[in-house]
Amino acid sequence: MISMSSILSSRSGLILFFLCLVPLATAYLDQGDYLLRICSTAYLYMLLALGLNVVTGFTGLLDLGYVGFYLIGGYTAGLLMARLGWSYWAALPVAAIHGGLWGLLRGAPTLRLTGDYFAIVTFGFSELLFRIVKNEEWLIGGPNGFVNDIPAPTLFGYELWQYWQQYYHILILLILTLLVVYRLHNSRIGRAWQAISQDEEAAQTMGINLHEYKSLAFAISAAIGAIGGAFFAQFQVNISAGVFEFWESILILCMIVLGGIGTLKGALIGAAILGSLGEVLRISLSWMRLPADSRYLIFGAILVMMMRFRPAGILRSTQKSP
Amino acid sequence: MDIDPLLEITGLTKNFGGVVALAQVDLRVMPGQIASLIGPNGAGKTTLFNCVTGLMAPTTGKISFQQQDIFGTSAHQVAMNGIARTFQNIRLFSEMTVLDNVRIGCHTQSRGYLWAAISRNRAYREEELQITTDAQELLQFVNLENFATQIAGNLSYGDQRRLEIARALATNPKLLLLDEPAAGMNPQETNDLIALIRSIRERNITVFLIEHDMKLVMRISEWITVLNYGQKISQGPPEVVQSDPRVIEAYLGQSAGSNH
Amino acid sequence: MTLFLEQIVNGLVLGGIYALIAVGYTMVYGVIQLINFAHGEIFMFGAYFTFLCLAVLKFPLWLAVLASILLCALMGVVIDLIAYRPLRNAPRLSALITAIGISLILQNLARMIWGAEPRRDLANAKSAFLSQTVIIPGGAQLSYLDLSIIILAILLMVGLNRLISLTRIGKAMRACAQDKMAASLMGIDTNRVIGATFAIGSALGAVAGIMVGMRETIEPTMGYYKGVAAFAAAVLGGIGNITGAMLGGVVLGIAEVLGAGYISSGYRVAISYILMILVIVFRPAGLLGRASAKRA
Ligand SMILES: Nc1ncnc2c1ncn2[C@@H]1O[C@H](COP(=O)(O)OP(=O)(O)O)[C@@H](O)[C@H]1O
Ligand SMILES: [Mg+2]
Numbered sequence: 001m002i003s004m005s006s007i008l009s010s011r012s013g014l015i016l017f018f019l020c021l022v023p024l025a026t027a028y029l030d031q032g033d034y035l036l037r038i039c040s041t042a043y044l045y046m047l048l049a050l051g052l053n054v055v056t057g058f059t060g061l062l063d064l065g066y067v068g069f070y071l072i073g074g075y076t077a078g079l080l081m082a083r084l085g086w087s088y089w090a091a092l093p094v095a096a097i098h099g100g101l102w103g104l105l106r107g108a109p110t111l112r113l114t115g116d117y118f119a120i121v122t123f124g125f126s127e128l129l130f131r132i133v134k135n136e137e138w139l140i141g142g143p144n145g146f147v148n149d150i151p152a153p154t155l156f157g158y159e160l161w162q163y164w165q166q167y168y169h170i171l172i173l174l175i176l177t178l179l180v181v182y183r184l185h186n187s188r189i190g191r192a193w194q195a196i197s198q199d200e201e202a203a204q205t206m207g208i209n210l211h212e213y214k215s216l217a218f219a220i221s222a223a224i225g226a227i228g229g230a231f232f233a234q235f236q237v238n239i240s241a242g243v244f245e246f247w248e249s250i251l252i253l254c255m256i257v258l259g260g261i262g263t264l265k266g267a268l269i270g271a272a273i274l275g276s277l278g279e280v281l282r283i284s285l286s287w288m289r290l291p292a293d294s295r296y297l298i299f300g301a302i303l304v305m306m307m308r309f310r311p312a313g314i315l316r317s318t319q320k321s322p
Numbered sequence: 323m324d325i326d327p328l329l330e331i332t333g334l335t336k337n338f339g340g341v342v343a344l345a346q347v348d349l350r351v352m353p354g355q356i357a358s359l360i361g362p363n364g365a366g367k368t369t370l371f372n373c374v375t376g377l378m379a380p381t382t383g384k385i386s387f388q389q390q391d392i393f394g395t396s397a398h399q400v401a402m403n404g405i406a407r408t409f410q411n412i413r414l415f416s417e418m419t420v421l422d423n424v425r426i427g428c429h430t431q432s433r434g435y436l437w438a439a440i441s442r443n444r445a446y447r448e449e450e451l452q453i454t455t456d457a458q459e460l461l462q463f464v465n466l467e468n469f470a471t472q473i474a475g476n477l478s479y480g481d482q483r484r485l486e487i488a489r490a491l492a493t494n495p496k497l498l499l500l501d502e503p504a505a506g507m508n509p510q511e512t513n514d515l516i517a518l519i520r521s522i523r524e525r526n527i528t529v530f531l532i533e534h535d536m537k538l539v540m541r542i543s544e545w546i547t548v549l550n551y552g553q554k555i556s557q558g559p560p561e562v563v564q565s566d567p568r569v570i571e572a573y574l575g576q577s578a579g580s581n582h
Numbered sequence: 583m584t585l586f587l588e589q590i591v592n593g594l595v596l597g598g599i600y601a602l603i604a605v606g607y608t609m610v611y612g613v614i615q616l617i618n619f620a621h622g623e624i625f626m627f628g629a630y631f632t633f634l635c636l637a638v639l640k641f642p643l644w645l646a647v648l649a650s651i652l653l654c655a656l657m658g659v660v661i662d663l664i665a666y667r668p669l670r671n672a673p674r675l676s677a678l679i680t681a682i683g684i685s686l687i688l689q690n691l692a693r694m695i696w697g698a699e700p701r702r703d704l705a706n707a708k709s710a711f712l713s714q715t716v717i718i719p720g721g722a723q724l725s726y727l728d729l730s731i732i733i734l735a736i737l738l739m740v741g742l743n744r745l746i747s748l749t750r751i752g753k754a755m756r757a758c759a760q761d762k763m764a765a766s767l768m769g770i771d772t773n774r775v776i777g778a779t780f781a782i783g784s785a786l787g788a789v790a791g792i793m794v795g796m797r798e799t800i801e802p803t804m805g806y807y808k809g810v811a812a813f814a815a816a817v818l819g820g821i822g823n824i825t826g827a828m829l830g831g832v833v834l835g836i837a838e839v840l841g842a843g844y845i846s847s848g849y850r851v852a853i854s855y856i857l858m859i860l861v862i863v864f865r866p867a868g869l870l871g872r873a874s875a876k877r878a
Contacts, residue, residue, distance in 0.1 A: 062678050109863040116617055117862055119678060120817060124855040127810070131855075135848035180440055187439035187446075188432055188453070195415050195426045201377055202413040204397035205406070207430035207493055216436070246806075250682060257679060294694050300686025307676045307683070308668060 019171060023164035036163040038279050040235070043170045044228055045275030049255045049267040050174075050181050051224030056253065057262035058190065059217045060197030062119040065126025066252055068106075069099045069222040071244040073229025075133060075140065078147040078239050088153030088234055095230040096223040103222025104215055111211045126249060134241040148238040170231055177224055182264055184220070193217055197262070247296060251278075254299045257306050260313020269315065274299075326389055328353040328497055328528050329374070329405075334383035336369050336552075343369040345552040347383070351497065351545070356519060356529045358539045360563075361549035362572055367532045368410055370549070371499050375407050376400040387497070402430050406495035408486040410502045410532070416475030420466060420485055423474050424457035427492025431456070457492060464488040464518065480511040487518065491527070498522060500531035504538055516542055540564060548572070584721040589839045591718070595728045595797075597835025598735030602790035603812030604819070604827035605742060606658075606783030612759040612822040613779050614670070619681040620661055622809015623688035624784045628654045628791025629800040630692060633703045643707060651788045658784025659777050667773065685806075693802040704795035712796070731793050738786060739828050746824060751778050759822065807851060811838070814854035818861050820868020829869060833857075 022039060026032035052066045076095040080086040086094075106125045110118040133145045140147060152161035153169075160169060184190050192213045195203035204210055233239050251274065259270025281295040306313070327350040336344040343366045351357045359367050372378040374385055376397035385393045392400060406427075415423050432453055438446035461467045464484040469477060474485060483503055490498055500519075504512045512535065519529055519542055533539045539546065539560070546563045548556040550572040556563050563569055603625050610618045631653045635646035665684050669677045712727040746752035754775045757765040766772045790812075794804060815834040819826025834854055842850040861868060 056675075060673075060675060062675055064682075109859070109866075113862070113866050115674060116615070116678075116821075117866060119617065120813075121859060121862055123810075124814075124859045128852055128855045128859070131849060131852040135846065183440050183442060184436075188429065188434050188450075189436070189439050191418075191422060191426050192429060194418060194422075198415045198417060199413050201397070202409070202415065203426075204377070205375055205401050206426050206489070207398050207401035208426075209396075209398045250686065253679070253682070261675070291693060291698065293698070294690050296686050297690035297694065300683040300688075300690065303683030304665060304680050304687065307672070307680045308665075311672065311676055 016175070020168075023167050027164070033163045036167045038276055040163070040167050040170050041279070042272050042275035043167075043174045044231060044235070045252065045255060046268050046271040047170070047174045047177050047231075048225060048228045048252050049259075049271035050177050050264065051221050051228065052252050053256050053262070053264070053267040054181060054184075054193075054221035054224065055217050057256055057267065058185065058193040058197060059214055060262075061115050061214070062253075063122045063221070063249075064119050064253070065106075065122035065124070065246075065249055066221075066225055067244050067246070067249040068122075068126030068129045069103060069225030070229040070232065070248070071126070071129050071133065072099045072102055072222075073226025074233040074239050074244075075147060075229070076226065077230035078150050078233035079140075081234065082147055082150045088151075088230075092227065092230045095226045099226025099229070100219040100223035103218040103220075103225075106222075107215060107218035111214060123246070126244075127246060130241060130244050130246070133244070140241075145241040146238060147233070147240075150233050150237050150239070153234055166235055170235075173227060173231060177227070178264065178268075181220075181224075185264060189213070189216065194262075250296075251299060254302055257303055258314060260316055261311075263313065266313045266315065270313070325352060327351060328355075328388060329530065330384075330386045331370075331374070332384040334370065334373060334385065335381045336366070336373055336378065337381045342552050344373070344380075344383075344549075347549070347552070347554050349547050349554065349557070351528060351530050353496075353528055354523070354526070355544050356523055356531075356542050357545040357547070358543040359530065359532045359547050359549065360534075360536075360539055361555075364551075365549040366552040367549055368501055369552075371407060371501055371532065374400070375405060375499065401493050401495075404494070404496035405499065406490035406493045406497070407499040408483070408490055408501055408503060410505070412479075412482050412486055414474045414482055414486055414489070416473070418474055419470065420461065420472050420474050420477065421454070421457055421470040423485060423489050424460050424492045425453050427460075427489040428453040428456055430493045460488040460491055463491070463521075465514075479506050480508075483507065483515075484518065487522075491522070491525075495527060497528045497530060500529065500533075502532050502534060504533055504535045512538060585843075587718075587720045588722040589843050590836060591722055591724055591728070593836030593839035594832065595731050595835070596839060597832035598732050599790045599793055599808070599831075600812045600815045600835050601739060601828040601831025602735055602786045602793075603808060604815040604831045605739075605824055606787045607813050607816040608819070608821055608824055608827040609755070609779050609783045611816070612824075613755060613762070613776050614666070614677075615674070616666065616677050616681060617813070618666075618783075619678075619809075620684040620688060621658075621783065621787055622805035622812070623685050623692070624654050624658055624661075624805070625787040625791040625794075625809060625812075626692060626800075626802065626805030627657060627688065628788030629704060629795035629804065630696060631788070632792050632795060633696075633701065633707075633800060636707050637703060643709065647792055650792060651785050654788035654791075655781040655785040658780035658787075662777060662780045667776075689802055689805060696800075696802070698802060700799035700801040702799055704792065704800055705797070708796045727796055731797070734789070734793075738789065742782070742786070742824065745782070751775065755779055811851070811854040814858035817858050818869055820870050823868060823870050826868050826870035833869070 023036060026035050029035065048070060052063060055061055055063045073095040076098045077091040080091040080094065081088060106121060110121050133140055152159045192208045195206060195208060196210060196213060200210060255270035255274045256267045258274060259266030259268065282292050285292055285295060329351040331347060331349040334344050334347045347370065359370065361367055369378065373380040376395050379394060387403060387405060392403065415426065432449050434446045434449050458467065458470065461470055464487055466481060466485055466488065469481065477485060504515055507515060516538060523529055543560055546557065546560055547554060548563060548569050555568045555572060556566040606621045607618060610616060628650055631650035632646045635641040635649050636643065641649065661684055665680050666677055669680060708727060712730065713725065715723045715725045716729065718724050746755060754770045757770055758772055758775045762772050794808060811834060812831065815830035816827045818834060819830030834857060837857060838850060838853045841853040
């Protein structure tokens with residue numbers, strides 16, 4: 001079986017150990033639940049950033065609609081649980097597979113085209129999904145595209161609705177995702193992705209089937225996004241279209257850009273920073289009497305500055321060779 | 323002739339809009355040979371390699387490899403069939419390590435897929451070990467074993483050319499296509515390259531190369547094909563080609579043309 | 583019948599506006615193969631600059647319009663200079679991400695300066711003359727504003743075509759679009775040509791922004807919504823193809839108005855996405871496109 005020590009260097013193990021202790025510490029704080037919620041949100045973004053990184057980081061294709069899979073996962077799990085009474089543990093894998101299938105379908109028309117077309121299609125696809133959940137009341141159920149009263153998952157008869165339970169829940173999902181992505185990255189498949197991102201033709205002459213390996217990345221990335229969405233659905237209890245706007249995709253993109261595109265550490269760090277900073281910004285901006293949306297100005301500046309001065313991420317100063 | 327050709331091209335034509343880059347080219351490479359393709363700049367040599375390796379779709383013609391039709395086969399399938407190549411303008415995975423470049427070449431030699439990569443089962447671990455051993459052996463073969471952990475883009479020009487050869491060899495080819503392997507090399511490096519090409523042939527790999535360095539071509543080739551303006555104008559052993567008036571004229575014409 | 587005719591006319595007006603924006607996307611893509619996501623924001627600033635000149639500087643309308651067009655052209659050039667030019671040799675992904683970033687910055691800057699609420703200042707400022715309507719044959723009503731938008735769009739498009747095919751700078755643009763390396767070897771200053779491309783595209787975008795401002799409202803997200811639709815129009819016509827962008831704009835404008843009228847108004851915005859994806863699936867080079875969509 002998986003031995004944790006083989007995956008995580010001792011330092012990572014230590015970090016993990018402390019992350020596991022967090023709920024014990026927050027139990028003694030006034031704002032403990034609020035802190036746990038911020039942590040859980042940051043972990044969720046870390047999971048999403050890892051997923052986006054599979055396509056945009058590993059294969060080098062700009063995905064401008066990653067939130068689409070988050071949406072698919074959220075609504076799939078939400079509808080299955082709230083309307084059909086499915087268990088979360090059944091809805092989660094179905095949501096992941098559903099997301100993965102759409103990942104394949106979305107990527108298929110762009111396989112023969114240049115990367116720019118991929119960016120366009122990803123954008124159009126997620127915006128279209130957004131319109132659908134906003135408009136199709138019969139499909140989504142209640143008014144304004146709401147799916148509400150999503151039940152909490154149960155485990156051995158216990159309902160997992162408390163903040164510390166949600167905290168461990170998303171932490172475990174994140175670690176499993178990290179494990180899968182890390183191992184793929186450091187495998188024959190990961191090498192093939194890297195080759196594709198650097199020179200598609202040279203990669204082909206190495207025997208790498210472009211369509212196959214790109215599709216694989218599309219599906220895996222999408223499935224991870226959908227898993228994030230499924231978690232989100234039960235975490236929020238209600239989900240509505242508003243969460244899945246274009247800017248959310250850009251936020252996740254911003255995370256991997258900040259940390260350094262293509263590296264796992266980068267995705268995690270970028271998401272940890274922006275995922276928790278989001279809350280801080282929301283508070284400090286309102287304190288400065290600026291609209292909450294103006295945080296996107298900061299995200300935009302991050303994108304521009306990083307590409308110009310630190311294309312390899314805040315941690316690495318090495319300029320990529322052209 | 324008793325033996326069948328390894329690569330046989332008949333009536334190969336490639337048009338780019340109005341430009342005819344290859345016109346009805348016939349050509350054979352016999353197994354075990356070191357063969358060369360020469361011709362002035364723009365003669366269509368690289369285009370011929372691109373057509374053979376599936377990077378470009380030929381307009382018409384026939385290409386067979388080991389008696390099998392490979393016309394229009396996709397590039398990755400061609401590589402799987404046993405044809406490897408290098409590029410005129412080096413195309414390494416320049417941000418990856420030297421070792422990883424060669425390990426990518428081992429792609430054709432390995433099977434490990436999703437479940438193997440995620441579970442890291444025994445078969446997978448053995449395969450990865452095998453890939454690494456093979457890659458290291460190839461680095462030794464091209465004298466780059468001390469650079470294994472360096473970033474490929476940081477190697478010197480000559481080293482990059484040899485790394486590209488090692489990467490191509492990692493696909494375990496029967497036929498190796500080299501596009502101007504000596505370009506930009508000094509005489510010492512060129513001599514080493516000649517030795518390297520000969521030892522590649524000793525590994526039972528047929529070598530077909532494009533080269534401008536005539537001394538090199540004449541020294542190692544057993545068979546030479548000459549292209550000019552997309553047409554085959556001559557072929558034969560070095561002595562024959564060297565004294566063919568059409569070849570001399572083609573090369574003189576080029577230097578006269580490039581002077582004005 | 584009258585309703586249908588009115589919608590067609592509406593679609594034409596919208597199409598003219600889309601076409602004006604779309605050529606900006608497509609020209610820039612033609613010369614530097616960059617999807618300039620910030621172009622929609624320049625269009626939006628075109629409207630806000632005019633509003634600013636009118637309300638704060640008290641310029642007469644014609645001067646406000648002119649100043650705004652020039653400011654937008656300058657803005658396009660400056661964005662290229664400080665944001666895109668340093669990345670010309672960087673990986674494609676870097677420039678694309680930068681373009682997204684610039685778009686975010688500009689949109690939120692507008693929101694911080696002028697607020698998120700839609701403004702009708704431009705619509706109110708247009709002269710009484712433009713508010714009059716004519717009845718065209720068939721019974722449909724058409725405002726002078728819409729009529730002038732159609733006429734102006736046609737004039738500008740014809741002018742642009744002339745510029746591209748006849749003038750020196752136009753020829754240089756075409757040379758750069760074909761092969762920048764060869765163009766610079768022939769003595770063309772490619773950076774200047776790229777700058778000119780941004781200036782012309784941005785100026786046309788500004789005109790469209792002012793038109794939309796007079797016809798509808800000004801708001802910080804107008805660049806995003808109209809920009810996406812116009813970009814879809816550019817894809818529809820075959821990105822990089824200027825005539826294609828014009829045709830795409832008109833097709834999309836009509837499709838959008840008819841779709842909203844006969845299918846569902848909730849999907850009004852979605853129509854552009856649907857058409858865009860359909861074109862990429864079935865005809866990636868666009869209605870009039872070159873084969874450049876295919877990888878070499
Ligand atoms: N991708 C391409 N598109 C258009 N023309 C090309 C392309 N590749 C090569 N050519 C043209 O085909 C001819 C042969 O080129 P090439 O095969 O590179 O010559 P060589 O390798 O012998 O120097 C040249 O005229 C070149 O301009
Ligand atoms: Mg060549």
